[in-house]
Amino acid sequence: MPKEEQKEDDIGLTVKKDEDMSEWYQQVVLKSELADYSAVSGCIIFRPNSYEIWENIQKVFDAKIKKTGHRNCYFPMFIPESLLVKEAKHVEGFTPEVAWVTHAGNTPLNEKLAIRPTSETIMYASYSQWIRSWRDLPILLNQWNSVVRWEFKHAKPFLRTREFLWQEGHTAHATKGQADEEVMQQLFEYVDLVENHMAIALLAGKKTEREKFAGADYTTTIEAVMPDGKALQMGTSHQLGQNFAKAFDIKFIDQDEQTKHVWQTSWGLSTRTIGAMVLMHGDDNGLVLPPKLAPTQVIVVPIIFKDTKDAVLKKTGEICLALRKKGIRAEMDAREEHSAGWKFNHWELRGVPIRIEIGPRDMKNNQCVVVKRNTHEKKTLPLDNIEDSIVELLAKIQDEMLHRSKAILKGSIVAVKDMNALKQAIGDKKLPKAQFCCTVECEDGVKAEADGATSRCLPFEEQRNVAGKCVRCGKESKGVAVFGKAY
Amino acid sequence: MPKEEQKEDDIGLTVKKDEDMSEWYQQVVLKSELADYSAVSGCIIFRPNSYEIWENIQKVFDAKIKKTGHRNCYFPMFIPESLLVKEAKHVEGFTPEVAWVTHAGNTPLNEKLAIRPTSETIMYASYSQWIRSWRDLPILLNQWNSVVRWEFKHAKPFLRTREFLWQEGHTAHATKGQADEEVMQQLFEYVDLVENHMAIALLAGKKTEREKFAGADYTTTIEAVMPDGKALQMGTSHQLGQNFAKAFDIKFIDQDEQTKHVWQTSWGLSTRTIGAMVLMHGDDNGLVLPPKLAPTQVIVVPIIFKDTKDAVLKKTGEICLALRKKGIRAEMDAREEHSAGWKFNHWELRGVPIRIEIGPRDMKNNQCVVVKRNTHEKKTLPLDNIEDSIVELLAKIQDEMLHRSKAILKGSIVAVKDMNALKQAIGDKKLPKAQFCCTVECEDGVKAEADGATSRCLPFEEQRNVAGKCVRCGKESKGVAVFGKAY
Numbered sequence: 001m002p003k004e005e006q007k008e009d010d011i012g013l014t015v016k017k018d019e020d021m022s023e024w025y026q027q028v029v030l031k032s033e034l035a036d037y038s039a040v041s042g043c044i045i046f047r048p049n050s051y052e053i054w055e056n057i058q059k060v061f062d063a064k065i066k067k068t069g070h071r072n073c074y075f076p077m078f079i080p081e082s083l084l085v086k087e088a089k090h091v092e093g094f095t096p097e098v099a100w101v102t103h104a105g106n107t108p109l110n111e112k113l114a115i116r117p118t119s120e121t122i123m124y125a126s127y128s129q130w131i132r133s134w135r136d137l138p139i140l141l142n143q144w145n146s147v148v149r150w151e152f153k154h155a156k157p158f159l160r161t162r163e164f165l166w167q168e169g170h171t172a173h174a175t176k177g178q179a180d181e182e183v184m185q186q187l188f189e190y191v192d193l194v195e196n197h198m199a200i201a202l203l204a205g206k207k208t209e210r211e212k213f214a215g216a217d218y219t220t221t222i223e224a225v226m227p228d229g230k231a232l233q234m235g236t237s238h239q240l241g242q243n244f245a246k247a248f249d250i251k252f253i254d255q256d257e258q259t260k261h262v263w264q265t266s267w268g269l270s271t272r273t274i275g276a277m278v279l280m281h282g283d284d285n286g287l288v289l290p291p292k293l294a295p296t297q298v299i300v301v302p303i304i305f306k307d308t309k310d311a312v313l314k315k316t317g318e319i320c321l322a323l324r325k326k327g328i329r330a331e332m333d334a335r336e337e338h339s340a341g342w343k344f345n346h347w348e349l350r351g352v353p354i355r356i357e358i359g360p361r362d363m364k365n366n367q368c369v370v371v372k373r374n375t376h377e378k379k380t381l382p383l384d385n386i387e388d389s390i391v392e393l394l395a396k397i398q399d400e401m402l403h404r405s406k407a408i409l410k411g412s413i414v415a416v417k418d419m420n421a422l423k424q425a426i427g428d429k430k431l432p433k434a435q436f437c438c439t440v441e442c443e444d445g446v447k448a449e450a451d452g453a454t455s456r457c458l459p460f461e462e463q464r465n466v467a468g469k470c471v472r473c474g475k476e477s478k479g480v481a482v483f484g485k486a487y
Numbered sequence: 488m489p490k491e492e493q494k495e496d497d498i499g500l501t502v503k504k505d506e507d508m509s510e511w512y513q514q515v516v517l518k519s520e521l522a523d524y525s526a527v528s529g530c531i532i533f534r535p536n537s538y539e540i541w542e543n544i545q546k547v548f549d550a551k552i553k554k555t556g557h558r559n560c561y562f563p564m565f566i567p568e569s570l571l572v573k574e575a576k577h578v579e580g581f582t583p584e585v586a587w588v589t590h591a592g593n594t595p596l597n598e599k600l601a602i603r604p605t606s607e608t609i610m611y612a613s614y615s616q617w618i619r620s621w622r623d624l625p626i627l628l629n630q631w632n633s634v635v636r637w638e639f640k641h642a643k644p645f646l647r648t649r650e651f652l653w654q655e656g657h658t659a660h661a662t663k664g665q666a667d668e669e670v671m672q673q674l675f676e677y678v679d680l681v682e683n684h685m686a687i688a689l690l691a692g693k694k695t696e697r698e699k700f701a702g703a704d705y706t707t708t709i710e711a712v713m714p715d716g717k718a719l720q721m722g723t724s725h726q727l728g729q730n731f732a733k734a735f736d737i738k739f740i741d742q743d744e745q746t747k748h749v750w751q752t753s754w755g756l757s758t759r760t761i762g763a764m765v766l767m768h769g770d771d772n773g774l775v776l777p778p779k780l781a782p783t784q785v786i787v788v789p790i791i792f793k794d795t796k797d798a799v800l801k802k803t804g805e806i807c808l809a810l811r812k813k814g815i816r817a818e819m820d821a822r823e824e825h826s827a828g829w830k831f832n833h834w835e836l837r838g839v840p841i842r843i844e845i846g847p848r849d850m851k852n853n854q855c856v857v858v859k860r861n862t863h864e865k866k867t868l869p870l871d872n873i874e875d876s877i878v879e880l881l882a883k884i885q886d887e888m889l890h891r892s893k894a895i896l897k898g899s900i901v902a903v904k905d906m907n908a909l910k911q912a913i914g915d916k917k918l919p920k921a922q923f924c925c926t927v928e929c930e931d932g933v934k935a936e937a938d939g940a941t942s943r944c945l946p947f948e949e950q951r952n953v954a955g956k957c958v959r960c961g962k963e964s965k966g967v968a969v970f971g972k973a974y
Contacts, residue, residue, distance in 0.1 A: 039612050040565045040600065048558035048628070055559065071535035072542065076650055077564075077602075077633060078527045100590040101602065104637035105583045113527065115564075115588065115602075125526050135824065141535070146564060146632075150591035163563055337622065 052295035093214020158275030166270035179263035205457035217241035229429025237267035287351025303359030435468035435477035539782035580701020645762030653757035666750035686888035692944035704728035716916025724754035774838025790846030922955030922964035
């Protein structure tokens with residue numbers, strides 16, 4: 001690659017992932033053009049390279065929720081202060097981070113308006129008007145929108161920004177049982193989305209009282225473990241009980257002619273999952289995107305020499321077309337102002353799962369060179385039925401990426417029986433699991449004693465281990481919790 | 488239909504469209520559950536019935552712009568005041584209606600933040616960093632988001648609300664010619680979307696200086712005429728020239744090695760088009776939705792009698808499935824708590840283009856009853872290949888709706904040669920067209936003298952009529968303008 005080119009574009013990463021993950025992350029996100037900083041402190045720009053990943057996530061999840069009868073809608077981004085404060089715990093959880101609109105033009109507003117940090121309050125004010133009878137239930141609504149939480153900590157693209165994109169589902173049901181079911185149904189839709197599309201292994205479980213959503217009866221969560229040993233919450237699904245129903249007077253006449261409060265759930269998954277994919281899969285050459293969500297799945301690069309240029313470009317186009325006909329998101333990079341080597345780096349940085357190279361010699365042998373982004377493996381494949389080989393290879397890459405993530409998760413969890421071992425595990429960048437009493441006192445104690453680690457969840461699959469003594473106070477345990485430092 | 492049912496649900500409209508269109512509009516929008524008012528004055532809730540129309544609009548338009556190389560992205564909803572004021576005319580046009588965020592939590596912000604009324608300024612601050620060379624051009628970006636314009640006039644769902652949904656395209660080009668082309672390409676994508684999907688006939692043309700976008704060199708527009716004779720702007724596409732490029736310092740080194748400012752365009756179409764469809768197509772029974780955008784295209788209603796119930800329900804399900812397999816958005820209404828008559832009213836109010844009724848007698852004759860929502864025509868069709876008949880009928884309805892709209896447009900435009908005739912036409916709820924000098928003086932004059940009518944556009948197809956005297960001042964005309972009162 002000519003030197004000026006490299007310098008001009010400065011496309012490579014200047015730090016290794018395991019040397020300084022925070023700096024590496026920032027470089028990958030900016031240089032792969034996923035995101036950019038904006039003129040508004042703490043807010044990022046979702047450039048097309050990340051927005052298209054979000055569009056793919058939307059397609060997958062939207063189809064899932066529509067299949068189970070949910071419908072999309074759009075509520076105002078504004079919430080009058082008087083509504084926001086109606087549910088006492090909810091307001092306590094959110095107001096410190098609320099952005100307030102106080103003026104329109106030069107006119108002060110009569111009542112200040114919050115920009116939604118989440119839409120429970122504005123939506124449920126309507127639910128109380130729409131719901132009269134059991135016939136109106138369940139209500140199964142979802143919104144794709146952006147929310148604002150004015151954190152004062154240092155921003156990190158996707159992972160912690162003041163405005164982010166998400167979906168928020170909000171349902172109302174006649175019985176607690178139906179709401180419980182909905183909570184779990186959506187949590188496991190998230191599990192499928194994250195494990196089988198994002199290729200990130202998960203712990204699914206319940207949050208402790210302290211860590212639950214402000215206003216919920218209980219919160220379920222999916223937690224991933226990043227290669228640096230920190231936990232990352234990927235989505236949550238809440239049983240809201242009748243808390244909001246009572247605050248917003250959402251009642252219905254049931255089939256038995258009794259007037260009852262509804263049972264509600266809410267659940268959300270955001271663009272921070274994009275940050276999780278960057279952290280989980282990326283390497284020293286840049287992004288590594290899971291095939292199912294990658295905007296471009298295959299990049300075809302012609303190896304151009306003067307005398308064979310036309311023939312090679314023609315063949316490149318044919319391959320690209322054959323792949324597309326098979327439903328593969330394939331692009332070709334036929335630009336003449338860049339060398340093949342420059343293009344290899346360019347598309348590796350952007351995480352395209354498969355690169356196909358084709359030059360005059362390959363053509364003669366009716367073959368092409370195929371490079372897997374995740375493992376850097378290179379092999380030669382026949383051009384006949386190349387589209388079928390690529391479909392298979394994309395599935396294989398998807399699979400390998402999930403397996404790698406599963407291994408990281410498995411290697412991170414260590415069972416501990418006392419606080420010393422717990423602290424040691426945190427120091428070793430592991431996630432200790434232990435019997436836990438779940439009291440606020442012990443939550444605070446662990447956090448103070450174990451370098452800021454918190455309980456991430458009580459994983460469902462660990463709860464067979466009933467009966468035990470809390471790792472910290474030795475009193476009766478409520479279950480097995482996993483602890484960790486978190487993004 | 489039993490009386491209590493009718494009373495309980497209060498589903499019918501209590502006013503006729505041509506008696507009080509404003510009250511009719513409000514009733515249709517609320518009772519068909521397209522929208523509802525919210526706790527925030529001037530902001531509406533897009534309920535699933537309207538949001539799904541918007542999703543269908545998005546699908547159509549998104550495919551169009553992606554085919555021509557545009558990509559979606561997302562910029563922050565906030566614009567620092569210092570950015571918003573950078574382009575002098577732009578700020579003048581928008582600041583009176585800006586909602587300002589001044590506090591986060593209890594902390595006053597250092598600089599107040601506008602909620603985007605449109606995203607030129609926040610986007611172009613980034614364009615100035617991203618664009619260096621002719622190789623970086625064109626930039627072809629689009630956003631699907633919501634914007635806020637704090638109007639103090641009375642709100643009207645979809646047509647005038649403080650927050651609305653739209654898409655905003657923002658492109659940058661190396662030459663004026665390329666930007667001109669982009670302006671027209673997008674305008675005619677809108678024409679196709681509105682005429683061939685929304686079934687609304689259009690005038691396409693240029694805005695006068697006075698009516699152009701704040702900060703543009705010129706604005707092109709598509710204007711529709713509602714059945715009450717008022718004009719409704721359906722979308723606009725702006726040539727921004729180098730105005731923002733100069734304000735935001737967006738420069739590139741061209742192939743000739745000269746440093747130049749880029750040429751820019753922006754173009755937007757919003758959820759107000761949903762209001763236009765309601766006004767244009769609705770009737771005394773409620774909504775009439777164009778088949779291409781209707782969330783439900785066919786509702787299948789079984790006529791249930793006790794002894795034939797199972798057989799009829801089975802057949803209804805089969806028909807529904809056959810239609811869906813053909814790609815038709817069909818639903819069945821098998822609810823037992825409502826009569827068939829109640830269901831007919833329910834789905835007519837919601838504008839479903841085709842109703843299929845099937846009862847035991849129809850089954851015996853291997854036929855069904857089909858009712859067209861737009862004309863109320865009822866006919867009997869054989870069940871064999873019903874899906875093909877319905878595909879044809881949906882296309883016919885789409886066609887008829889556009890033709891009706893075309894007739895309304897044609898009947899509304901009247902050529903006038905003096906101000907008396909112009910005023911008369913406005914009084915008659917027509918749209919006068921006349922030679923016009925396009926000066927601010929005559930614009931103001933027409934508005935004052937003709938009951939608030941304004942120039943809607945200079946339609947492209949009228950500009951063959953060159954040379955003439957201005958309808959008001961008698962001086963040299965700039966072209967043929969169409970005037971009207973507007974939504």
